[in-house]
Amino acid sequence: MTTLLDHCSLIRSKNAGPFTLTFDFMCHDHAAYDALVATGFLNQALFAALYGIAPERILVVNHPHALAVKVSLPRPTVQGDIHDTDCYGGQQYGPLMDMEIPAPGVTS
DSSP states (O other), X not given: OBOHHHHEEEEEEEESSTTEEEEEEEESSHHHHHHHHHHTOSSHHHHHHHHXXXXXXXXXXXXXXXXXXXXXXXXXXXXXXXXXXXXXXXXXXXXGTTOOBOOTTOOO
16 A cells, blocks of 8 residues: 555645635656556545535546646635634645555455
8 A cells, every 4th residue: 555645746735715725636757646546546535534525515636737636625614714723724635644545446
């Protein structure tokens, strides 16, 4: 099993406006990008489970020319709200870092 850091040179989360979070997964090279996409790991179900968002509200876009995957979803609270614990959205990628990615075609 591998982790996202085995595939990506940059992993980040950030605000895409006050109502949306976006995650960027930028791969080392074509081989790493192809391997990551082949696993199907970065999917709506994963982000729905981690962030408590309905899967149909999550957008996953593969960008093969940029060797990147972008995931966007609604913020749990509006940016700057009294209950907002991450005003810039820059810490939201944390729960993904230690997760193991199964090889393509392997189910748990």
